[in-house]
Amino acid sequence: MNTQIKFTLNGSPVMVEAPGEISLLRLLRDHLNLTGTKEGCAIGECGACSVLLDGRVVNSCLVLAPQVNGREVVTIEGLGQQDGAHSASDLQAAFVKYGAVQCGYCTPGLVIAGEALLRSNPMPTRAEIIDGIAGNLCRCTGYQQIVDAIEQTALQRAERTQQHAAAKVQE
């Protein structure tokens, strides 16, 4: 049966009528036309459908759509927005630069997982990055360059933060 679902999606309030029995993944893809979030297995085993729910990464295939009522969801389409509308975030750019993208199907989920990791742990070790993306299957890359991209993004962010702090001190 249809139900009304109200939540914050990529920073904007949305209201959508949709069946209450579907997953957040189907809600995003079939009812909100956000197809950047991918379905790989629909049982929480591949991470292709990863989104941020209240800032934490979850498999959207394992979230019941009405569960997001009143909560905040960020999808791959919303990730770059903080740096201007739909521009690539530094992490997304690093994925391209370091060769972390091949067929690209797992990429949105991995970018989301990488971003969630960096938000909770800004300077992860390589082992922590590997742990952080263990829920995302990739069949093309062997993960090495994905870990590189996340690692380099962490370093660049730390550098920027330092420069920012140094500039403040100078002021």
Added chain:
Amino acid sequence: MNSFGYVRADSVEEAVALLNAPGLTSRVLAGGTDLMVAVRAGETSFDRVVDISMIPALRRIEMNGARLRIGAAVTFSEIMRHPLILQGARFLADATHSVRTMQVTNAATLGGNVANAAAAADTPPVLVCLDAEAIIATPQGEHGSAPLWERAPVASLLRGHLKHAIPAGGLLIAFEFDPLVPETRNTFLKLGRRNALTISRINIAATGRQDNAGAIADVRLVAGACFSRPRRAHEVEAMLRGQPPSAALFAEAGQLMMRLMVQETGQRWSTEYKSRALAAMVEEALENVLPLHPEMATEAVRESMR
């Protein structure tokens, strides 16, 4: 598609009332990691889910007097990082971390892991090893509006694969146990087919304490995914207690555990493998918690297991 409604509870009282609303078959929704899979597979035994994941009272980790108390809707991610748990029940943190998947640990709850009662679940053996008690709100009064709070050992709630003994209309509220004293070592071992995103073929939770002379003062051992339900291996524990640890003794313990498994579950397609692997894992778990050379740090062992 199965048709069902959704309702979110803001308090335990509301949740119990909703679960016991007449004319509806309601089901608890916590992390969703098991329920959503079941729904997709055609599960149709309910017509409403009651979302309890946002109830503040179920989301706390705290000391209740001398007892450590973990709310039923606390997520695996919260458990694996919480200082009280790292200090008082490190192997519970290890068990939640063994899922190795942020997407799942951010959603999955301790209560859900117990209530789903999967044979291969990772936290129930640890809770049983800790002799943890579950606190359950059971319906009383009109439509359960004034729930009664009961206690029951976690072990008594687990009745076999996907079977639990939580009273109808009841809701898991929290788990309580005595935190381990620093002298008690603990370990969680997991055998899966890969290092992440893997179902346990066998898992083991164990604690051990040696007296000043080095003899085994206390030992607890629980194996998951190979008995009909997780339970303390009292037979093995009794055999070990009071003995000085030795490789031969642990090998004997492993053999006994293996016989218990075969006795209890009979010969299955996997028995030829699992019985041998179980014996080896028991030996390893015992070495971790009752080191032959106590100077060997538990940390090093943990690292070697990844």
Added chain:
Amino acid sequence: MLRHTTHWVTKPANRVDGPDKANGKAKYAGDYRVPGQLATRALRSPIPHARILRIDTSAALKVPGVLAVITSDDFVDHGRFGFPVADNFILAYQKVRYVGEGIAIVAAVDAEAAEAGVRAIELDLEALPVIEDMEQALLPDAPIIPDVVTEGSKHGQPNICLTQIVRNGDPEPIIDASPVQLDQTYATPFQEHAYLEPEAVLSIPNPDGSVIIYACDQSPFNNRGVAAAVLGLPQDKVRVIQAIVGGSFGGKDEVVYQMSAQTAKLALLTNRPVSMVFSREESIMVSYKRDASQIRIRLGADRDGTLQAARVEAWLDGGAYSAETVLTAWRAAMHLAGAYKYQAVKGDVHVLYTNNNYSSAFRGFGNTEAVACIEQAIDEIAEQVEIDPIDLRLKNIIGKGDQTMTGATLNQEVGLRACLEWVRQKSDWDRKRREFPLQNKGRRYQKGIGVACYFHGMGLGGEGTDFANATVAIERDNSVTLTNGLTDYGTGARTVFTLIAADVLGARPERIKVLLTDTETAIDSGPTVASRASVVGGNATRVAVEKIAQLLTFAAANLLQCAPAQILRDKEAFIGPDEEPVDFDTVVNHARKLGYVLSAHGRWQLPVIHWDFAKGTGTPYVGYTFGAAIVEVTVHSGTGRVQADRIWAAHDIGKVLFPEGAYGQLYGGITQGLGYGLMEEVEFNHGYIHNVNFDDYIIPTAMDVPPIEATFIEAPFHLGPYGAKNVAEPSMLGVAPALANAVYHATGKRIRELPLTPERVLLGHALHNDDHGDNSRQWLGYGKGLGNVRVI
């Protein structure tokens, strides 16, 4: 001619399709949403082998929301297709041969209505005896699976599709006389491609009776050919546009051709767009696999470890339809005895029919299976003669001027020795080989290290003409548009074409756009298989772009009033004798004024070689790539669990054109090899697949892949663009046998059967689970019973 200095090729570069993919904007076939789009659901076989007695779709058509139902009757010649052997159907005709085989497709306004339509179809099946494995296929009274006359029929073995042979001398007497002999049989499993994108297709009808198919296919021209034939349309009425493809690895050909023809037919019948998107379960049950193999290897060697002769016989489980296994078997035959010198080699590879789904192309294409087995056998010989496995290999590997195992002479630079030496040195091999066995005594965790090396024939070889077509055009805004008949399904081919064009034309890569392959704009180049895109497609791009580059040089010479030979290039600049640079745009504009046509077509073909399939002799390939891998493992002696700790790999791929892409292919291939060696196996029980989703069919996670140290040995290849060869397939070859050899080094147990699951390592044999088809049946929609399907 090519310049020797390069500005873009071989330098760090961004994948051209990277940003859209990282931003979530890239559209895969399942992402298209068009007005009026219909959903589809399939009626699939609940049993492995049966005669179809009756199909009645009339009740389905009465279900509200259902617009059309199709069966094999809706296609020309009942939808028969298949190359080289036409034994397959768009939808099952007269018989079903594997669990999940499509029988009818329902198109409806939504998925629920389509599902209700499927349940309303009445189907009567007469169950036939099931062939569960290759042994049963060869029994005298075995039921015959195919409906074509096979090569094996002539010898009373109708379930042998055919046998591919290699005949290079007479090895048996030499082996019998050799002081060191080996006779062992090895086995490899069915492997699932497990591309992260499940198959998807969208077909859109046009008012003139033509149809556009957006597909996640590997080879759009082959797809068009099949669709046009079974729909009874001329080629120009079927337009196939390749969507962004979410991984393929050989896996998105036949199954996607079926989906394309099915949706196209439904689109034409209903005059509505029709989409078909597989669930993961459907993908695993319906799509084809890497064949399972059994390979018996007989080797003879001298006491000093010199290999003398090899006799190899292989049996491939091709499943219910031969598909490309016929060609897979040929490639397997060409590599059965490995990259070694022999006096004589004889090989036979039999393709068998069973009721286990069906097999077709998968990365490595037969050589994966061959390397997995021969490289274990070579280690067994090394042990017999007590020579280090790398030393034994170095003693026997082929080099320039040597004869390969097929008897053909190797006329190219060979980087194999350098590969072996690099991995040996980087891995600290000699010390570890010596010390691990001493350290392991009495330990629970046992360390081991193992090696494997390989050669891999480039391109199609004797399978067919190896050509590609490219076009180039400079547009009005001076951007450059390329097409290529060879496609990019995640491999990075479009980036390679861009970089080559940039260098040849002297134009920034940002100017250049490689269009997605569309059968209406690109030119037929055969199938995109056999890791041939960089060499063949790259050369076609080069040929096309050189024509324009020459015109621009003429235009610049005209503008600068000098001879064309006096024009020098530096990136986008044209520099004449007075050394004043003129920019690209100025020269292009001037070329237009001169009336030059700034578009061109380039075709390139590998030299024609000849293989005599009947005699098993000839030249199989124009060239080879080479490589070596070392894997270090820890084995838990109590549980049999194997952990890969580190991997070293060196691969001779000629000149590396796009380093990030090449390393990505290498790491990715290694990881698929790791899965193949350790954990991946499609489990069939009585014809039913047990592991139908990623919870049971497991592939390596980030935590399973150890640190990989890898390099490229760039032995130049005279035919490749800039000296390039290929990387995609061979990168996975060495890992599984190196793992097996490492496990042996750690444990002293030779398993000879992949994957090295804990059960095999601990017990020496696999265990079979007790799922008798419940998993498959549930996900085919038969969880609650067969409904309107009657099995007699």
